[in-house]
Amino acid sequence: MAEDDDFGAPIIAELYKPPALLPIAQLKESLLYAIETFPVTIIVGETGSGKTTQIPQYLFKTGWTNDGSQIAVTQPRRIAATSVSARVAEELGCQLGQEVGYSIRFEDVTSERTKIKFLTDGLLLREMLVDPLLKRYSVVMVDEAHERSLSSDILLSLLKKVLRARPDLRVVVSSATLDAEKFLDFFAPDDGETINNKTKEEFGTIVSIEGRTHPVDIFYLSSSTNNYIEKAVETVMNIHTSETDGDILLFVTGREEIDDTIDMIADRIVDLPHGSKSLQPLPLYAGLPTDQQMYVFQKAGANVRKLIVATNIAEASVTIDGIIYVVDTGYVKLRAYDPALGIERLNVVPVSKASATQRAGRAGRTRPGKCYRLYTEAAFEALESATFPEIQRSNLAPVVLQLMNLGIQNLVRFDYLSNPPSALVVRALDLLFSLGAVDVHGRLTKPLGTRMAELPLEPMLARTLLNAPTFGCLSEMLSISAMMTLQGTAFVTHDGNQKLLEKARRRFAVKEGDHITLYNVFQAFTNPAVGKQSSQWCRENSLNYKALLKAVSVRKQLRNYLDRMGIQENSLASSDAIRVGGMSMAERVQRCLTTGFFAHAARMKSDGSFVTVGGETVLWAHPSSIFFHRKADWVIYHEIQETKGKVYIRDLTTIEMDWLTEYAPEYYKVKQK
Numbered sequence: 314m315a316e317d318d319d320f321g322a323p324i325i326a327e328l329y330k331p332p333a334l335l336p337i338a339q340l341k342e343s344l345l346y347a348i349e350t351f352p353v354t355i356i357v358g359e360t361g362s363g364k365t366t367q368i369p370q371y372l373f374k375t376g377w378t379n380d381g382s383q384i385a386v387t388q389p390r391r392i393a394a395t396s397v398s399a400r401v402a403e404e405l406g407c408q409l410g411q412e413v414g415y416s417i418r419f420e421d422v423t424s425e426r427t428k429i430k431f432l433t434d435g436l437l438l439r440e441m442l443v444d445p446l447l448k449r450y451s452v453v454m455v456d457e458a459h460e461r462s463l464s465s466d467i468l469l470s471l472l473k474k475v476l477r478a479r480p481d482l483r484v485v486v487s488s489a490t491l492d493a494e495k496f497l498d499f500f501a502p503d504d505g506e507t508i509n510n511k512t513k514e515e516f517g518t519i520v521s522i523e524g525r526t527h528p529v530d531i532f533y534l535s536s537s538t539n540n541y542i543e544k545a546v547e548t549v550m551n552i553h554t555s556e557t558d559g560d561i562l563l564f565v566t567g568r569e570e571i572d573d574t575i576d577m578i579a580d581r582i583v584d585l586p587h588g589s590k591s592l593q594p595l596p597l598y599a600g601l602p603t604d605q606q607m608y609v610f611q612k613a614g615a616n617v618r619k620l621i622v623a624t625n626i627a628e629a630s631v632t633i634d635g636i637i638y639v640v641d642t643g644y645v646k647l648r649a650y651d652p653a654l655g656i657e658r659l660n661v662v663p664v665s666k667a668s669a670t671q672r673a674g675r676a677g678r679t680r681p682g683k684c685y686r687l688y689t690e691a692a693f694e695a696l697e698s699a700t701f702p703e704i705q706r707s708n709l710a711p712v713v714l715q716l717m718n719l720g721i722q723n724l725v726r727f728d729y730l731s732n733p734p735s736a737l738v739v740r741a742l743d744l745l746f747s748l749g750a751v752d753v754h755g756r757l758t759k760p761l762g763t764r765m766a767e768l769p770l771e772p773m774l775a776r777t778l779l780n781a782p783t784f785g786c787l788s789e790m791l792s793i794s795a796m797m798t799l800q801g802t803a804f805v806t807h808d809g810n811q812k813l814l815e816k817a818r819r820r821f822a823v824k825e826g827d828h829i830t831l832y833n834v835f836q837a838f839t840n841p842a843v844g845k846q847s848s849q850w851c852r853e854n855s856l857n858y859k860a861l862l863k864a865v866s867v868r869k870q871l872r873n874y875l876d877r878m879g880i881q882e883n884s885l886a887s888s889d890a891i892r893v894g895g896m897s898m899a900e901r902v903q904r905c906l907t908t909g910f911f912a913h914a915a916r917m918k919s920d921g922s923f924v925t926v927g928g929e930t931v932l933w934a935h936p937s938s939i940f941f942h943r944k945a946d947w948v949i950y951h952e953i954q955e956t957k958g959k960v961y962i963r964d965l966t967t968i969e970m971d972w973l974t975e976y977a978p979e980y981y982k983v984k985q986k
């Protein structure tokens with residue numbers, strides 16, 4: 314970069330290692346010995362040392378799957394599971410889905426032959442519902458455990474139980490920080506006690522891997538900035554104009570910042586001298602459909618430098634070949650659930666040291682790299698060492714439901730790695746009780762509660778879907794539920810034309826709201842006389858072809874779940890037929906949604922904002938909702954999130970106020986005369 318920038322001299326210059334020899338290779342034998350000998354092995358290693366890609370292969374090659382069992386490797390994020398499995402398949406010379414595969418929610422790329430399976434930690438939890446002792450696995454590796462995702466924390470607790478019943482199981486926990494002792498202590502028996510005849514010392518060990526593949530030079534700002542996006546754009550442009558070849562990975566906090574940054578970069582690109590190398594910005598965030606996330610892995614064309622603008626989903630386990638430069642704004646958007654108001658807040662906070670290290674580690678994986686931290690070295694030193702565990706700041710209803718279905722009744726005495734605040738557990742139980750999943754004694758109801766736990770949907774939506782047969786709208790709710798799992802990605806701008814998108818949305822919109830609007834999209838897409846499931850039709854209607862295909866597949870999978878539960882698509886009992894017979898299909902869907910989402914009710918005020926039932930919170934329709942412009946009275950909403958001090962609700966449907974007391978009398982505590 315030019316001399317006159319604000320960065321000081323590089324701080325860390327690490328030793329170069331030839332690419333073929335990953336640091337982990339030197340420890341192969343001792344690692345395999347540890348896994349053979351101890352039920353639990355904690356691996357601590359530099360990012361890029363080869364933990365994720367190599368350990369499963371070592372285990373596979375030394376026979377850990379010879380008896381027909383598999384090796385599971387969990388990841389906190391889908392993109393890591395899919396991309397790392399592709400890499401390992403390539404290294405082993407097999408087709409993805411054969412010996413090496415992956416499994417994420419609604420997408421299973423494995424086969425009878427699969428020996429190494431990458432999956433999200435949440436999905437392995439789901440597998441425990443049908444296979445509580447995880448019998449199909451000889452080794453379970455929990456990767457990136459230091460990130461303390463909700464599912465990986467719960468998984469570690471459950472693995473601790475499973476290990477007691479399965480002395481043959483091996484658990485490998487990989488962590489990038491020095492939390493190793495904490496993880497080891499968690500698993501090991503107390504002093505003087507034994508588990509399966511093993512003492513604390515015999516139960517687990519820590520293996521540390523020194524060194525990394527390539528050096529990464531780290532630069533800090535010499536003085537702090539108060540506009541990190543502007544600084545990021547400036548840094549990216551400086552790299553682009555004055556540094557040698559190599560792609561750039563920029564970390565920002567969320568989709569809005571990604572869009573803003575890409576717009577700002579686009580403005581600067583036009584000022585570049587004619588004929589100079591071009592810069593191709595690519596977004597990467599969790600809400601982006603999987604296939605679009607995969608664009609970032611494609612090689613840039615000749616004379617093109619890729620700029621990937623990402624949230625922290627690109628932070629761990631992902632290797633994007635060609636990334637030489639990392640620009641780290643030093644911030645992340647973290648979820649924090651407010652149990653009193655039932656609102657999820659998205660707070661922009663400084664990253665932890667562990668995160669910053671992981672981010673820097675995205676460079677230097679396939680070549681030496683550079684990382685520009687848009688904060689001072691003193692600010693880095695002042696960062697928290699690790700991220701605040703998700704279990705202490707999340708809506709726990711989905712996970713509580715799953716734990717109960719696994720037979721864990723006493724959630725207070727459950728062996729957590731870090732205890733969740735009791736207010737979060739109480740809120741989760743309250744919600745599950747009002748949804749009918751839990752009875753007054755705090756036990757899971759049968760069959761409703763168990764069925765809700767089995768469906769791969771969050772509890773409110775699961776309840777709605779399971780109620781649909783009594784309203785004679787199961788077919789419609791299956792499509793709506795499938796569309797909801799797309800999380801707002803059904804509509805897209807082609808060529809960035811927002812006006813066309815709005816026009817398309819209006820084409821499908823109905824006065825009842827967003828759910829039935831999405832239903833109309835699904836119907837039109839699958840109608841052989843209209844959308845014909847064609848990409849051309851999607852393009853003409855600002856719709857996301859791949860996402861809609863996914864919805865078709867998700868609907869089929871949900872259908873299969875219901876089939877297994879013996880729930881038929883058009884089975885309206887005669888008593889229900891009398892009750893709902895005279896209603897329009899729209900009204901049945903509206904009522905059915907109320908039975909699941911009554912806790913998410915709000916009323917529009919004259920200024921277009923909404924208030925919650927208790928009147929304590931002001932809410933705003935998200936711009937993607939048809940009620941961003943239109944009037945409504947009472948509504949239920951699917952999602953609620955606070956961003957930058959404003960609370961947005963997504964996916965709204967109008968309802969009648971009376972339905973709230975009709976379908977949730979307990980929740981709204983109506984005094985009967």
Ligand SMILES: Nc1ncnc2c1ncn2[C@@H]1O[C@H](COP(=O)(O)OP(=O)(O)OP(=O)(O)O)[C@@H](O)[C@H]1O
Binds near residue numbers: 335358361365671
């Ligand atoms: N898709 C890929 N293309 C090229 N090289 C790759 C790819 N994936 C991995 N590698 C190489 O393998 C090395 C080890 O990657 P791996 O993901 O196993 O490391 P790790 O120790 O698990 O690191 P982290 O915890 O940061 O994910 C990388 O540094 C890189 O050199």
